[in-house]
Amino acid sequence: MSDTSSSKRSAFDRRAFMAGAAGSALVPITARAATEEAKAPAAQDPSLPVEVTLHVNGKDKRLRIDARTTVLDALRDHLKLTGSKKGCDHGQCGACTVLIDDRRVVSCLTLALAAEGQEITTIEGLATDDRLHPMQQAFVDNDAFQCGYCTPGQIMSAVACVKEGHAGSEADIREYMSGNICRCAAYPNIVAAVKQAAPEIMKG
Amino acid sequence: MRPFSYQRATDPDMAVQALSAAAAANHPLSQAIAQPLAGGTTLIDLMKLDVMRPAAIVDINPLAQAWSAIEPGSDSLRLGALAKMSDVAAHAEIQRNYPVIASSLKLAASAQLRNMATLGGNVMQRTRCSYFRDVSYENCNKRNPGSGCAAMDGVNRMHAVLGTSDQCIATYPGDLAQALIALDAVVEITGRAGTRSIPFAELHKAPGNSPDIETTLQPGELISAFSIQGRWPRSVYLKARDRQSYEFALSSAAIALDVQDGTIRDARVGLGGVATMPWRAREAEALLKGQKFDEALAQRVADAAFADARGRRHNSFKIALGKRVVARALQQAVTMEI
Numbered sequence: 001m002s003d004t005s006s007s008k009r010s011a012f013d014r015r016a017f018m019a020g021a022a023g024s025a026l027v028p029i030t031a032r033a034a035t036e037e038a039k040a041p042a043a044q045d046p047s048l049p050v051e052v053t054l055h056v057n058g059k060d061k062r063l064r065i066d067a068r069t070t071v072l073d074a075l076r077d078h079l080k081l082t083g084s085k086k087g088c089d090h091g092q093c094g095a096c097t098v099l100i101d102d103r104r105v106v107s108c109l110t111l112a113l114a115a116e117g118q119e120i121t122t123i124e125g126l127a128t129d130d131r132l133h134p135m136q137q138a139f140v141d142n143d144a145f146q147c148g149y150c151t152p153g154q155i156m157s158a159v160a161c162v163k164e165g166h167a168g169s170e171a172d173i174r175e176y177m178s179g180n181i182c183r184c185a186a187y188p189n190i191v192a193a194v195k196q197a198a199p200e201i202m203k204g
Numbered sequence: 205m206r207p208f209s210y211q212r213a214t215d216p217d218m219a220v221q222a223l224s225a226a227a228a229a230n231h232p233l234s235q236a237i238a239q240p241l242a243g244g245t246t247l248i249d250l251m252k253l254d255v256m257r258p259a260a261i262v263d264i265n266p267l268a269q270a271w272s273a274i275e276p277g278s279d280s281l282r283l284g285a286l287a288k289m290s291d292v293a294a295h296a297e298i299q300r301n302y303p304v305i306a307s308s309l310k311l312a313a314s315a316q317l318r319n320m321a322t323l324g325g326n327v328m329q330r331t332r333c334s335y336f337r338d339v340s341y342e343n344c345n346k347r348n349p350g351s352g353c354a355a356m357d358g359v360n361r362m363h364a365v366l367g368t369s370d371q372c373i374a375t376y377p378g379d380l381a382q383a384l385i386a387l388d389a390v391v392e393i394t395g396r397a398g399t400r401s402i403p404f405a406e407l408h409k410a411p412g413n414s415p416d417i418e419t420t421l422q423p424g425e426l427i428s429a430f431s432i433q434g435r436w437p438r439s440v441y442l443k444a445r446d447r448q449s450y451e452f453a454l455s456s457a458a459i460a461l462d463v464q465d466g467t468i469r470d471a472r473v474g475l476g477g478v479a480t481m482p483w484r485a486r487e488a489e490a491l492l493k494g495q496k497f498d499e500a501l502a503q504r505v506a507d508a509a510f511a512d513a514r515g516r517r518h519n520s521f522k523i524a525l526g527k528r529v530v531a532r533a534l535q536q537a538v539t540m541e542i
Contacts, residue, residue: 046208106317109244164294
């Protein structure tokens with residue numbers, strides 16, 4: 001089973017598949033089963049941009065993007081919402097954390113197309129008018145950052161951490177904030193900030 | 205990342221049909237031309253690394269309504285494959301009656317990733333072998349069959365000591381799978397011909413001579429649910445790792461016991477972080493059945509679990525570590541209050 005031609009074969013098949021997909025709105029396999037054709041989901045031509053409507057911080061944003069665009073790249077490059085940061089771009093550092101339907105996720109591993117119809121909240125959507133969100137204020141009060149690059153992700157993650165009920169103790173905060181890396185190691189102050197903001201957030 | 209076509213599957217038939225595209229190409233599932241997108245935490249990551257190169261993405265998240273139920277019965281449990289890790293970990297009845305499942309999930313990944321990743325995707329996650337993940341290494345039998353294995357004589361501290369072959373020593377990285385294999389979970393699989401069910405132990409394959417074939421799923425098949433018979437309140441998941449949180453296991457143990465009047469009636473031992481696939485240590489389980497627990501027994505069980513282990517240059521420490529993890533997890537399971 002040690003087939004050395006596998007990678008070449010793979011490339012060939014991929015090309016053939018793409019060529020087939022480009023000319024048709026349907027997945028090519030459906031040609032093999034005409035009766036099932038009506039049930040096949042529509043596939044977009046990978047070489048063309050796609051239209052997508054993202055609901056960001058309470059507003060609908062219509063975009064024409066490459067299907068490969070992540071939520072993070074859509075926010076930063078297309079909507080100029082550069083608060084969410086690109087650290088590792090592989091879901092390991094948490095700098096890109098946003099809320100989708102009120103749950104914290106890493107936007108670098110979320111396809112924009114897959115987030116259509118969902119409510120995306122970024123760091124830009126936290127404050128109300130001129131008043132900082134309690135978690136933002138707590139980060140300022142506790143000096144919970146040095147360079148600040150991880151801070152938007154930390155704050156978004158911390159808001160969710162509190163709402164999930166995982167900010168009851170320092171140990172819990174550390175455990176449930178472990179997906180946000182701070183290379184300046186401001187962790188003690190981040191924990192203090194989360195502790196400060198938690199009661200205010202919980203009482204709404 | 206290479207271009208792909210994106211489709212949203214709004215019912216299982218659509219998903220299965222779109223994914224069956226790969227069947228004609230005769231690829232192993234992991235390299236199939238069409239890949240399902242659930243949480244995306246493995247797939248998008250590996251596409252960015254150019255390790256996975258699907259030409260079509262079939263977004264199966266619209267199936268969540270039908271496939272994400274968490275259903276504890278009076279003496280059983282059914283978990284939809286699209287249930288999120290975080291939701292299952294936080295479920296009170298799972299914490300009470302299946303603590304090994306709840307803690308295997310809680311101790312995995314980060315809060316963000318657990319909100320995204322699904323149970324089905326979790327058990328299908330790919331190895332973290334750094335040579336597999338870095339395409340600048342040509343010699344990876346898993347990624348590029350027949351090309352050799354850079355890990356054999358490379359930096360292999362994180363690699364497996366059980367279930368290895370001379371083709372591949374990549375570690376299976378997940379946590380939940382150890383709990384599911386220990387509890388004899390049944391995997392419900394939806395394909396073109398309807399659904400079929402297999403024991404969890406028959407889902408993954410040892411690398412052998414074809415490390416690129418990781419599971420017995422066929423292209424066009426999707427895991428739709430897991431089910432477990434019985435309740436396992438006396439069960440634990442212990443995970444030893446380089447960091448206290450948010451790290452893959454160096455060694456882990458999923459233990460489930462049925463103890464009556466001090467005698468172990470039934471015992472399950474799953475091992476993680478040390479094997480090429482989710483690992484059930486049946487010979488270790490056999491030593492426990494009918495016995496009363498003490499430290500000497502724990503040591504014999506741990507030795508049995510690693511009797512066939514083979515270390516390489518940097519990972520032999522996992523054998524000693526793994527035995528201690530098994531012994532400590534057994535101790536915890538025996539003494540836990542239920």
